[in-house]
Amino acid sequence: MRVRFTKMQGAGNDFVVLDETAALLNLTADQYRFLADRHFGVGADQILSVRPAPAPDVDFEYVIHNADGGEVEHCGNGARCFVRYVRGQGLTVRNPVRVKVKNGVIELAEQPDGRVRVNMGAPVFDLPRVPFDSAGLTPLAEGGWQVWPLALEQAGGRGAACMVSVAVLSIGNPHAVQVVAQADTAPVAEQGPLIETHPAFPRRVNAGFMQVLDRRQIRLRVWERGAGETLACGTGACAAVVAGRRLGLLDERVDVHARGGLLTIEWAGGERDAVFLTGPAQTVFHGEIDLPGAPQPPAR
Numbered sequence: 001m002r003v004r005f006t007k008m009q010g011a012g013n014d015f016v017v018l019d020e021t022a023a024l025l026n027l028t029a030d031q032y033r034f035l036a037d038r039h040f041g042v043g044a045d046q047i048l049s050v051r052p053a054p055a056p057d058v059d060f061e062y063v064i065h066n067a068d069g070g071e072v073e074h075c076g077n078g079a080r081c082f083v084r085y086v087r088g089q090g091l092t093v094r095n096p097v098r099v100k101v102k103n104g105v106i107e108l109a110e111q112p113d114g115r116v117r118v119n120m121g122a123p124v125f126d127l128p129r130v131p132f133d134s135a136g137l138t139p140l141a142e143g144g145w146q147v148w149p150l151a152l153e154q155a156g157g158r159g160a161a162c163m164v165s166v167a168v169l170s171i172g173n174p175h176a177v178q179v180v181a182q183a184d185t186a187p188v189a190e191q192g193p194l195i196e197t198h199p200a201f202p203r204r205v206n207a208g209f210m211q212v213l214d215r216r217q218i219r220l221r222v223w224e225r226g227a228g229e230t231l232a233c234g235t236g237a238c239a240a241v242v243a244g245r246r247l248g249l250l251d252e253r254v255d256v257h258a259r260g261g262l263l264t265i266e267w268a269g270g271e272r273d274a275v276f277l278t279g280p281a282q283t284v285f286h287g288e289i290d291l292p293g294a295p296q297p298p299a300r
């Protein structure tokens with residue numbers, strides 16, 4: 001099956017964008033994995049699908065699949081590319097654009113300076129909604145909030161276990177954020193997959209490693225659920241700033257230095273206050289590719 005796509009990136013987090021506004025593609029997990037494959041496919045951290053509005057109060061539906069083929073609830077860097085795509089392709093002239101994501105509606109606005117500002121909605125701290133299973137775990141009080149100590153053990157008991165303390169929250173998708181002294185030398189490759197698959201996270205989790213430079217700047221690396229370490233993670237940047245602010249370390253507006261670029265996060269600090277993510281969105285190229293496997297029958 002031949003599909004047209006657009007390759008995009010936001011602060012180095014890269015995407016294959018599929019325009020499904022005229023017809024749904026009904027791709028399989030294997031086909032999403034193929035598109036994301038950097039050797040046999042196009043190559044991307046996530047696949048973003050642009051779909052028709054499911055209700056009159058939104059302009060589009062925004063569906064995200066990780067490189068491992070699994071559908072996920074949200075992608076902040078992808079949201080910026082989404083609005084760049086739909087406006088650039090003339091699918092809408094609205095600004096901001098309202099899109100339906102799995103757990104709600106978000107607003108995406110192209111700014112005069114060319115960056116894109118996304119209203120990501122309010123963070124979620126209710127542990128069962130992250131979801132996080134805290135049974136058998138005792139939180140540590142930290143700066144007026146709490147962090148959760150997790151034992152990380154190599155598969156098969158190889159190597160010594162180590163303990164990390166993570167702040168746990170959802171930005172529509174699950175995040176576990178730890179404060180580290182130096183992001184550049186943080187053990188992202190070693191600890192990331194162990195945190196991602198820790199049994200306390202029944203749907204796995206994105207693992208953030210945050211170095212606080214000062215109250216208005218952090219350096220952040222994220223091992224993403226279903227994708228591994230990416231050059232930037234939009235929801236991860238939101239989660240890190242919200243966690244840092246609740247731990248008393250950060251102010252309302254923070255510049256997040258990711259490996260792939262700069263993101264700006266704003267959160268007033270109230271549990272019902274929306275988190276705002278501002279950053280770049282670039283189109284890299286357009287293309288077509290033959291997908292293995294037969295087209296799927298429409299979902300029932």
Ligand SMILES: N[C@H](CCC[C@H](N)C(=O)O)C(=O)O
Nearest residue numbers: 075076077173224225234235
């Ligand atoms: N890996 C994430 C989805 C993509 C998030 C990230 N690319 C962003 O910009 O928010 C998850 O499984 O929840």
